[in-house]
Amino acid sequence: MMPSTAKQQRGFTLVELMIVVTIIGILSSIAVPAYQNYIQKSEVTAGISTTSALTTNIDLFIQENGRFPSATGLSDVGASATMSSLGTLSLLPDPEVAEQGSLLFEFNPTTSVAGKKVQWRKNPTTGWQCIQDTARQIKGCQKGTIM
Secondary structure, three states: OOOOOOOOOOOOOHHHHHHHHHHHHHHHHHHHHHHHHHHHHHHHHHHHHHHHHHHHHHHHHHHHHOOOOOOOOHHHHOOOOOOEOOEEEEEEEOOOOOOOEEEEEEEOOOOOOOOOEEEEEEEOOOEEEEEEOOOOOEOOEEEOOOO
16 A cells, blocks of 8 residues: 555635634724723823812912912922823913912823813812813813813
8 A cells, every 4th residue: 555645734724814814803993992092081081180189289379378379380389380291281370360260281292182181270169170172071070161
């Protein structure tokens, strides 16, 4: 008898490889947008948290000085304009009501929500109100127009 010269097939066929590539493509089309949404929501939440933490310091400043901090008074409330790598902070005192004003956080161009803003408005009678103009719905900070 003569030995068989047929070789055993090894590896994957082209069809099997195409099926795997298709499956990876489908999974990627679902995972990438979900990941981008997660990144956006986490960056907006970080901006809200950064500004929220400063509202107590601003309240203490108002209590001690009888007025909202000046536009250049971030250091008076223990902050700096660039204290967060996600964006910049600024104070906007109300020119008419001394104890009223806003704390504004604007996201840097390097973030997924570039140019968007989070604003905490201080009203002496109603207290602090958080407003943000991003596409994300965040609990405790309503969507709206930033002044």
